[in-house]
Amino acid sequence: MHIVIMGCGRVGAALAQTLEQRGHTVAIIDRDPTAFRRLGSAFGGRRVEGVGFDRDTLREAGIEEAGAFAAVSSGDNSNIIAARVAREMFGVENVAARIYDPRRAEVYQRLGIPTVATVRWTADQMLRRLLPSGAEPLWLDPTGGVQLAEVQASAAWVGHRISRLQQETGTRVAFITRLGEAMLPTSETVIQEGDLVHVMMRCDQVGDVEAAFSRGPEGEHR
Numbered sequence: 001m002h003i004v005i006m007g008c009g010r011v012g013a014a015l016a017q018t019l020e021q022r023g024h025t026v027a028i029i030d031r032d033p034t035a036f037r038r039l040g041s042a043f044g045g046r047r048v049e050g051v052g053f054d055r056d057t058l059r060e061a062g063i064e065e066a067g068a069f070a071a072v073s074s075g076d077n078s079n080i081i082a083a084r085v086a087r088e089m090f091g092v093e094n095v096a097a098r099i100y101d102p103r104r105a106e107v108y109q110r111l112g113i114p115t116v117a118t119v120r121w122t123a124d125q126m127l128r129r130l131l132p133s134g135a136e137p138l139w140l141d142p143t144g145g146v147q148l149a150e151v152q153a154s155a156a157w158v159g160h161r162i163s164r165l166q167q168e169t170g171t172r173v174a175f176i177t178r179l180g181e182a183m184l185p186t187s188e189t190v191i192q193e194g195d196l197v198h199v200m201m202r203c204d205q206v207g208d209v210e211a212a213f214s215r216g217p218e219g220e221h222r
Contacts, residue, residue, distance in 0.1 A: 004061045004092075005029065006052030006082050007073030011098065013038035015070060020045055027061035030073075053082035055089065068094035076100055083113050109142040138198065148174055150198050151209060153191065156216025163187035169212040171199040 001024050005012050008030035016028045016039060026045035029052045030036065036047045050057030052073060063069065069086035071079035076099050083097040096114045099105040105117035139148040157165060162173050162185045175182050176189070177196040183189075191197070201209050 001025075001067035002027070002062055002065050003068045003070070004058065004063050004066045004086070006069070006071045006079070007098075008032075008035035008038060008047075009072065009074060010038065012070075012072045015072065016045060017043060025062075027066075029057060029061050051078075053078060053085045055085065058082075058085065058090065063090045063092065066090070066092050068092065069096075071095075071097040073098075076104055080104075080108055080113065087113070106142070140203070145203055146200060147203050147206075148198060148200050149206070150196055151213045153195070153197050153213045154216050155193065157191050157213070158193050160191055160217055161187065162189045162191065164217060165191065165197070168218055169199070169201075169209050170205060171201045171209055174198045174200050 003019050003024050003026050005016050005019075005026065005028045008016070008028050012028060012030070013035075016026045020026050020043060026043075027048055028036070028039070028045060029048045029050060031049065031051055033047075033049050039045075039047070046061060048057060048061045050060070052058070052071065063086060066086075069083065069092045071082040071086075073079055073082075079097040079099065083095045086092040087095045096116060097108065098118055099108065099115045100118050102117040105115040108115050137147040137149050141147070151171075153165070162176075165171075166173055166187075173185055175198050176185050176191075177183075177198070178192060179194070197213075199209070
């Protein structure tokens with residue numbers, strides 16, 4: 001797939017190099033020609049000097065053949081404008097924009113523009129490391145109704161099937177991390193000591209879910 005990236009900062013350069021290593025063709029746009037130094041001499045993609053939401057610049061980068069577009073410059077407004085131009089004028093299906101302001105990110109997400117809220121993501125990552133026993137969301141849907149979270153299960157759940165855990169907590173187990181490896185469980189999978197359980201749940205369920213994970217199966221409270 002051909003992919004166009006706007007912004008050759010640290011994120012844009014790393015993204016371009018990774019995509020090229022995975023076999024995709026890449027064009028990266030930046031108004032500062034010195035920014036392309038971050039790509040290194042091994043990068044074989046196109047380096048396009050210009051404004052990332054300018055239609056002629058985008059055409060030079062191959063936007064008309066692109067299957068994806070990423071806007072990762074340092075400006076929220078530029079990223080959103082570029083993402084909209086790529087999607088609405090050139091029909092690129094896979095579009096994403098980096099946004100620093102989390103309030104803006106939520107608005108644009110509801111408008112159908114996939115965003116990565118840099119500040120919110122970083123804060124969430126820190127919270128998960130500072131408060132490891134909580135249910136800090138790993139993913140939150142744009143409406144704020146459903147979330148994916150890692151929830152701490154008490155030792156009382158060890159030896160019980162995933163099906164029972166789901167039934168009693170009202171959640172859906174998305175995956176389990178066991179001994180450092182992610183796995184997709186079945187209803188017959190048995191919870192083992194040390195498992196990290198990642199569940200989908202409604203946001204208004206969080207308190208009840210945490211309580212159910214903490215107390216263990218009904219009738220077997222410790």
